Amino acid sequence: MCGIIGYCGRRPAVPLVIEGLSRLEYRGYDSSGIAYLQARRLELVRAEGKLAMLENKLAERSSSLATIGIGHTRWATHGLPVERNAHPHRSQNDALAIVHNGIIENYQELKDVLSSEGYVFSSDTDTEVLANLISFELDSLLVERFGQGAEFSKKVEEYIEKSNQNSSIFIEIMEEAFSNALKKAHGAYAVVLLSPMIPQNIFAARLAAPLLLGIGVGEFFVASDVPAFLPYTKDVVFLEDKEIAILSDSSYEVKSLETGHVVKKEIHHIPWDIQGAAKDGHKHFMLKEIMEQPKVLRDCLAGRVQDGKIVLPELDGIAVPTRIRILACGTSYNAGLWSQHYLESLAQIPVTVEIASEFRYRKPLLSTGELILVISQSGETADTLGALRLCKERGHTVLGLCNVLGSSLAREADATLYTQAGPEISVASTKAMLSQMVLLLLLSSYWGQRKNLYDDNAVKTRETILQGLISLPAVLDDLLPALRKKANELARKYAFAHSFFYLGRGLAYALALEGALKLKELSYIHAEAYASGEMKHGPIALIEPDFPTFVVAFDDEHFPKVRSGILEVQSRQGKVIALVQENCHVECEDMWYLPETSLPEFLALPAMQLFSYEMADYLGKDVDQPRNLAKSVTVE
Ligand code: F6R
Numbered sequence: 001m002c003g004i005i006g007y008c009g010r011r012p013a014v015p016l017v018i019e020g021l022s023r024l025e026y027r028g029y030d031s032s033g034i035a036y037l038q039a040r041r042l043e044l045v046r047a048e049g050k051l052a053m054l055e056n057k058l059a060e061r062s063s064s065l066a067t068i069g070i071g072h073t074r075w076a077t078h079g080l081p082v083e084r085n086a087h088p089h090r091s092q093n094d095a096l097a098i099v100h101n102g103i104i105e106n107y108q109e110l111k112d113v114l115s116s117e118g119y120v121f122s123s124d125t126d127t128e129v130l131a132n133l134i135s136f137e138l139d140s141l142l143v144e145r146f147g148q149g150a151e152f153s154k155k156v157e158e159y160i161e162k163s164n165q166n167s168s169i170f171i172e173i174m175e176e177a178f179s180n181a182l183k184k185a186h187g188a189y190a191v192v193l194l195s196p197m198i199p200q201n202i203f204a205a206r207l208a209a210p211l212l213l214g215i216g217v218g219e220f221f222v223a224s225d226v227p228a229f230l231p232y233t234k235d236v237v238f239l240e241d242k243e244i245a246i247l248s249d250s251s252y253e254v255k256s257l258e259t260g261h262v263v264k265k266e267i268h269h270i271p272w273d274i275q276g277a278a279k280d281g282h283k284h285f286m287l288k289e290i291m292e293q294p295k296v297l298r299d300c301l302a303g304r305v306q307d308g309k310i311v312l313p314e315l316d317g318i319a320v321p322t323r324i325r326i327l328a329c330g331t332s333y334n335a336g337l338w339s340q341h342y343l344e345s346l347a348q349i350p351v352t353v354e355i356a357s358e359f360r361y362r363k364p365l366l367s368t369g370e371l372i373l374v375i376s377q378s379g380e381t382a383d384t385l386g387a388l389r390l391c392k393e394r395g396h397t398v399l400g401l402c403n404v405l406g407s408s409l410a411r412e413a414d415a416t417l418y419t420q421a422g423p424e425i426s427v428a429s430t431k432a433m434l435s436q437m438v439l440l441l442l443l444s445s446y447w448g449q450r451k452n453l454y455d456d457n458a459v460k461t462r463e464t465i466l467q468g469l470i471s472l473p474a475v476l477d478d479l480l481p482a483l484r485k486k487a488n489e490l491a492r493k494y495a496f497a498h499s500f501f502y503l504g505r506g507l508a509y510a511l512a513l514e515g516a517l518k519l520k521e522l523s524y525i526h527a528e529a530y531a532s533g534e535m536k537h538g539p540i541a542l543i544e545p546d547f548p549t550f551v552v553a554f555d556d557e558h559f560p561k562v563r564s565g566i567l568e569v570q571s572r573q574g575k576v577i578a579l580v581q582e583n584c585h586v587e588c589e590d591m592w593y594l595p596e597t598s599l600p601e602f603l604a605l606p607a608m609q610l611f612s613y614e615m616a617d618y619l620g621k622d623v624d625q626p627r628n629l630a631k632s633v634t635v636e
Contacts (some may be wrong), residue, residue: 002087002101002396003027003073004211005228006192006202008247009219012057020228021071022051022219022557026285028630029073029227030081034058035088035097036069040196042245046086058547062460067249068202069112072099075630078107081126088194089128091135092119096174096195101224102209103189110184130185134193138177145173166201167341171246176258177560178205179244179257188382192222204245205257210380210408210632213245213252214269220247224272225632226404227423234270238406268406279312284520284623286426290478290609294473296431297602299420299436306331310446313406316413318397318453320450326353326388328375330635331429331438331467331514336375338510338601339440346462347447357383357636360390367452375440377424377432378632380405386636388412395410401439403432415425426624427631428521430609433514434602441465441599445527460598469600475597480606486592490577491618493590496546500538502529502550505558507601512552515608521626523618532565541580551588552608555581 005025007013016036032054045064047053051073058135072087072369104110107126110133115121119132135541174233180194182205190211190308193203204211204222214221214229215237221229222245226236227628241244242257255264279319304311323344333355340351350371356374361381372391379402386397388409401412403421410416419435445462446539460468494500502520504512509531516529532551543549549569553562563586566576576588581600594603616623 002075002224002423003029003228004070004099004101004192004222004224005072006070006099006194006204006222006247006530007070007219008200008221008607009216010067010104011219011628012064013065013066016057016232017069017071017229018051018058020223021054021073024223024225024232025051026427026624026631027073027075028427029075031083031086032073032087033088033099034069034071034092034592035099036063036066036383037194037196037199038066040199041376042097042194042196044088044090044097046083046088046571048086049084050223054585066454068194068199069204070097070099070192070359077103077160078126080196084124085123087125087127089123089125089131091131091141092387093135095135095138095197096131098127098131098191098193100130100192101190101211102207104189105187105364106185107187109576124337125418130181130189131557133184134177134181136410137228137417140172141173152567157564159586160523167198171201174201174203175244175246177256178203179260182207190224198250199261202247202400204239204247206239206243207241208382208385208408209584211239212406213239213247213254215252218249220249220252222247224507227425228233230270235266236270236406238268238411252490260458270405280297281423283617284426284613286428286430286613286623289424289426289431290606290613293431293434293479293606294477295379296435297422297438297469297476298571299472300435301442301469302420302616304442308463308466310442310449312417312442312446312465314417315399315446318371318399318415320347320447321349321369324349324351325366325368325370325372326351326373326375327384327391327562329381329383331517332375332381332384333589334439334514334517335433335436336373337513338437338507338623339444340442341507343447345460346453346465347451348372348453349447355482356381356387360387362402362582362590364390365392366391366394366396370396372396373401374398374409374413375401375436376407377403377419377421379404379409379438382633382636385409388575421581427626427629428518428612428623431607434605437601437605438469439470462611464598472597472599472602475595476606477605479595479603483603484610484614487607488618490590490592490611491614492578495615495618497525497546497548499542499547500525501535501542501569502527502552503532503535503549503562504529504552504567505532505562506554506556507522508552508554508558508562508604511601511604511608514605515552515612516549518609519588519615522612522623523621524627525615532562533560535565536568542567543572545575548575548577550577550579550608550611552604554577554604555583555596559584579607591626
């Protein structure tokens with residue numbers, strides 16, 4: 001979703017802010033902007049479209065003296081993606097500028113009050129309302145301290161002059177104004193403020209939207225995500241809800257919004273290197289992230305399998321559940337749905353898998369002791385967090401499965417298993433799903449192990465699974481180049497299609513869902529996934545020669561039925577791509593064979609990812625930043 005970066009230091013701020021924004025581009029955006037203080041003047045530049053447009057505008061200005069600045073990439077929620085709605089937004093009197101992620105739900109009421117006080121708005125955003133609300137609070141405090149006629153709006157120059165002489169008073173006043181305004185704003189925000197009145201400082205605060213500080217030497221950053229400042233520091237402070245941070249070039253302080261007391265914060269060291277957030281010679285981040293999946297498998301398994309046993313110390317304090325409810329969105333939901341088979345067969349635990357946004361908006365009935373397993377790459381998906389909070393309020397234990405260290409999910413769950421996939425930059429999720437699947441499989445085996453279950457009822461034994469997992473990185477290393485070649489051939493052949501069916505049964509059904517999701521989000525080709533058995537209940541009516549079907553199937557007890565389904569499609573002249581294991585005997589227009597392994601899902605997933613990747617690239621689409629999409633969906 002939207003990206004935020006703020007810099008306070010001694011180096012030129014504008015290039016650093018632009019670089020930070022470019023590292024956040026992957027989150028998806030439609031406009032961008034920057035505010036900085038140049039000789040104490042508040043300068044603001046914004047542009048519609050890609051970051052290059054903003055850079056072109058900045059090239060016409062001089063900003064070399066600025067050592068403090070804030071920037072934003074916007075993904076429209078309130079108002080069209082046009083320049084006047086882009087962030088930063090300044091208050092009417094130029095007292096301050098802010099960037100903001102999230103939504104101020106009561107913005108209309110606040111706007112009405114401010115309008116009656118004479119404020120005029122030039123954008124359609126809730127953010128401009130917040131900027132003016134802070135400025136309104138600021139004016140009131142200035143009047144209180146310095147008497148009538150002291151409003152900042154009327155005396156900007158004079159106040160800048162005064163604040164030069166006694167900056168601590170103005171920092172204090174700004175802090176109070178900022179807090180007062182935020183207490184009146186309902187909803188979600190990660191907000192960062194810059195003002196000529198406090199020329200050495202940046203203010204930041206969060207409520208239900210991610211915001212973190214980068215702790216450097218003689219410089220500090222604030223950002224919505226780590227990659228924004230990763231080349232400069234790996235030391236991070238995660239802000240919690242209702243905390244305010246005040247940064248300068250020599251220090252930072254975090255306070256509680258409610259009490260005003262200083263909060264002591266822990267500094268976390270991020271184990272990523274900048275290489276992990278770079279394309280590494282690949283044409284796109286997505287391709288890099290697909291191709292690095294053997295490494296992801298190794299990293300994800302590291303230390304978790306010892307002497308044939310699964311070791312997950314994060315779960316030491318959590319009892320083996322009697323029921324599990326999995327909550328997630330999008331690709332993470334697909335990983336959860338896939339794991340239901342393993343959790344039920346290896347751990348003998350009944351599992352319900354639900355889309356978080358559906359779950360949280362009804363009155364769900366949960367069994368006593370039901371463990372909530374929340375899955376999210378980013379750990380910041382608003383609906384997933386909403387579902388998590390609902391379950392916690394009802395007293396359920398929440399286990400999180402998450403990739404981003406220190407994310408909201410990781411901090412709010414009772415225990416968290418990190419997927420250790422490294423930064424996922426491409427908007428479309430690939431390696432994160434693979435790592436989620438590894439952990440879910442380990443988790444299923446781990447609970448089976450803790451229950452001392454023998455494998456009589458399991459489709460695959462624990463031992464087969466562990467051996468399969470351990471051999472997977474090497475198998476995938478060898479296979480990926482061939483998968484890419486085949487994906488490329490198929491993409492060229494099927495690029496004519498306007499619609500695709502994806503079919504799967506059993507373990508392959510969730511993969512079919514994921515294949516269809518990847519194809520539509522990247523290539524904009526309509527793709528629909530069905531459990532193979534459902535075809536004859538309606539969807540098959542659509543089959544015709546130009547409507548291809550992508551079948552994913554494994555050498556298991558379901559295959560005879562899948563083959564019948566394929567024949568039904570073929571007898572209606574439908575073309576079929578069959579992604580199957582070598583022992584699956586069937587004749588289709590296009591056969592795509594996977595080697596025989598005990599865990600073919602881990603080979604089929606990259607194959608399908610590559611098919612969508614090659615299709616999107618061949619059709620000339622924006623692979624890493626598909627239209628209308630954002631990396632982490634922090635709005636509901
Ligand atoms: C699809 C995709 C999305 C995410 C979904 C949940 O490629 O990336 O469907 O999977 O928005 O995101 P997380 O896992 O961050 O909660």
